[in-house]
Amino acid sequence: MFLHNYFYRLKCIFRDRQAMFWTLVFPIILGSLFYLALSNIGNIDNFEKINLAIVLNSDEAENTAFLETVTETDLFNITETSKDQAHELLNDNQVDGIILFDQNPELSVSQSGINQTIIKSFLDQYLQVSSTLNTIITDNPQALSSGLIDSFTDPTEYVTEVTPTRNNPDPVVNYFYTLIAMACLYGGFLGLKEITTIQADLSTEGARVSVAPANKLKIFLSSILAATTIQMVVIALLMCFLVFFLKVNFGDQLVYIAITCAIGSITGVSFGAFIASVVKREEGVKIGILIGSTMAMSFLSGMMVENIKYTISQNMPILSYLNPANLITDSFYALYYYPDHSRFFTNILLLCAFNIVFSTMTFFVIRRQKYASL
Amino acid sequence: MVIKIKNLVKRYGDLIALDHLNLEVQKGEIFGLLGPNGSGKTTAINCLLSLLKYDKGEIEIYDTPMHPEAYEIKKRIGLVMQNVAVFNELTVYENIDYFCGLYISDKQKRRQLVEEAMDFVGIKDFRKFTPKKLSGGLLRRLNIACGIAHKPDLIIMDEPTVAVDPQSRNSILEGIQKLNAAGATIIYTSHYMEEVEQICSRIAIMDKGKVIASGSNDSLKEIIKTGEHISIEILNPQNLDLDEISDFANILSVDLSGSQLTIKSSRGKNNLIPILDLLKHRDIQIGKVFSEPPTLNDVFLEITGKELRD
Known part of the structure; x- marks a missing residue:
């Protein structure tokens, strides 16, 4: 009975185009739109090499030292050229500056800007170090053997950078985490449908199931298990799409990520079952409530405006804890960002508590086997 | 006794849907529950199946009190609902197999039962x-197949022919008679008196949540005064004297509407031949003539003062 109902419910859910659209296709479309809209946000601060023309003098020894230093910095795309051609390149904006390397090196730029400032800083530092070394070598040649010069070319950092986080903050990943949270809660469509299907007061199919010699609890559990199975597969597919296709970074803690997906899926299904059983209105109203509440919860967890999540956690933290979408989102973010798991487990435990509340209330409503009206 | 309902009362707020309903159904019957829409037929069925709470009364099926967990009784019941x-999302085969599987766990046995059910209702092809691709008639047949595939001893059919074309309706009615011939007891609710008259061995007429009359088709008609209905098309009605017809014995009413003469007589006396003789003597030219025995509608009309289809 249990497996018979389970496998047929799997078939029904899988073939239900509306449910599959909302739980799988819609999040994939939304994820793709996020990707298109947000993919450049993280690249804004990426450094692009500065185009630099160098005009060399005839002293080859000095040229070699300077060229080595310029190349090692990895700051510049260097073009070695003649003075005239260098000015042509500068006028055509093909280079940001020209270094005329002679007895007294000169920098020529046609405008001011960050790139020009960087070239100037580099040149100043080079000249300053060269001058210092020359002075040392002239006044105190023994210093060459004491390793003093090495300290100029290989500066020691006295402050060690210790990151308190697992990864660097990324404003984009949170959007995708809220997307998964929304997809998890859209599992509510499946939970809602399963309850409707077994309740005599909600559907004719439910009436037919209710008159059969089948234990209501068994039917309920196998139907909900079928919905949860499909929802987990859907979330797994969505995750594959995000990770392999859109290259969203979820960190490397696969087991914990899987736990979040599983608990999130169960939360979504139990949330839908809860709405189906508690709300005493027609199915369209229930679906409206499900979509509306899911979107509201996703909004509050930062799906549309990233700062909302932080504003709420700063000013009304209780709301963060009462929002399953935020708990799912925050679980992913905690795995991505924080080195320990305390915040992650807090979120997961709260989600489990929601599941218990939703499931218990659903069971108390559906355990009735006789209805006041049909 | 297959079903025994005693003093069943069901209220929806101030509305009394079932008012001390009493019913008994014997093994092997096709028992008809006839009544207008809202008379309480479906409510009675839902109470019988333990789907609806009721305020008062007792329900026994196969001499055992009926309740939601009476699985041994439920195994013997098949339900064909008013709504499909x-x-x-499932195909015809899968639908029948799914519902049959709630009763029969043996896969091999079930496969055979599903094939038989499809064969029985004629949807094997x-x-x-999927149901969306079926016509209304085929959908109704699938609905029936889902209710009877597990070969129940008691089949409850709640208006199974609503919105069905005449051809499919006849097919369904024939099927019900076959199921009965194969040993099933059937409860058949309808507001189509012709169907009930055609297939039911015993009939209960319901109105306002009560059984107002019950018995066989013939016995129900015997409890009313109304006998045959005579309808005669009169081609020259100006020559007709209605009083002469009213003077015949057992005439209840005579009515001339246009060229249509309608005569209702009381049970037991056939007046058709004498009336035709009279019209002939008075040089009244006649067209079409019909004589009908009383119907269940007359029974309902005489008991309640309103038409069955009101």
């Missing part, structure tokens, strides 16, 4: 169709 109750 199938899953749109549509086994891989």
Whole structure:
């Protein structure tokens, strides 16, 4: 009975185009739109090499030292050229500056800007170090053997950078985490449908199931298990799409990520079952409530405006804890960002508590086997 | 005794849907529950199946009190609902197999039962169709197949022919008679008196949540005064004297509407031949003549003062 109902419910859910659209296709479309809209946000601060023309003098020894230093910095795309051609390149904006390397090196730029400032800083530092070394070598040649010069070319950092986080903050990943949270809660469509299907007061199919010699609890559990199975597969597919296709970074803690997906899926299904059983209105109203509440919860967890999540956690933290979408989102973010798991487990435990509340209330409503009206 | 309902009362707020309903159904019957819409037929069925709470009364099926967990009784019951109750995502075969599987766990046995059910209702050629691709008549047949595939001893059919074309309706009615011939007891609710008259061995007429009359088709008609109905088309009605017809024995009413003469007589006396003789003597030219025995509608009309289809 249990497996018979389970496998047929799997078939029904899988073939239900509306449910599959909302739980799988819609999040994939939304994820793709996020990707298109947000993919450049993280690249804004990426450094692009500065185009630099160098005009060399005839002293080859000095040229070699300077060229080595310029190349090692990895700051510049260097073009070695003649003075005239260098000015042509500068006028055509093909280079940001020209270094005329002679007895007294000169920098020529046609405008001011960050790139020009960087070239100037580099040149100043080079000249300053060269001058210092020359002075040392002239006044105190023994210093060459004491390793003093090495300290100029290989500066020691006295402050060690210790990151308190697992990864660097990324404003984009949170959007995708809220997307998964929304997809998890859209599992509510499946939970809602399963309850409707077994309740005599909600559907004719439910009436037919209710008159059969089948234990209501068994039917309920196998139907909900079928919905949860499909929802987990859907979330797994969505995750594959995000990770392999859109290259969203979820960190490397696969087991914990899987736990979040599983608990999130169960939360979504139990949330839908809860709405189906508690709300005493027609199915369209229930679906409206499900979509509306899911979107509201996703909004509050930062799906549309990233700062909302932080504003709420700063000013009304209780709301963060009462929002399953935020708990799912925050679980992913905690795995991505924080080195320990305390915040992650807090979120997961709260989600489990929601599941218990939703499931218990659903069971108390559906355990009735006789209805006041049909 | 297959079903025994005693003093069943069901209220929806101030409305009394079932008012001390009493019913008994014997093994092997096709028992008709006839009544207008809202008379309480479906409510009675839902209470019988333990789907609806009721305020008072007792229900026994196969001499055992009926309740939601009476699985041994439920195994013997098949339900064909007024509204089609199938899953749109499953094929014809899968739908029947799913509902049959709630009663029969043995896969091999079930496969055979599903084939037999499809054969019985004539939808074998549509086994891989989903319900959306079926016509209204075929959908009704699928609905029936889902209710009877597990070969129940008691089949409850709640208006199974609503919105069905005449051809499919006849097919369904024939099927019900076959099921009965194979040993099933059937409860058949309808507001189509012709169907009930055609197939039911015993009939209960319901109105306002009560059984107002019950018995066989013939016995019900015997409890009323109304006998035959005579309708005669009169081609020259100006020559007709209605009083002469009213003077015949057992005439209840005579009415001339246009060229249509309608005569109702009381039970037991056939007046058709004497009336035709009279018209002939008075040089009244006649067209079409009909004589009908009383119907269940007359029974309902005489008891309640309103038409069955009101």
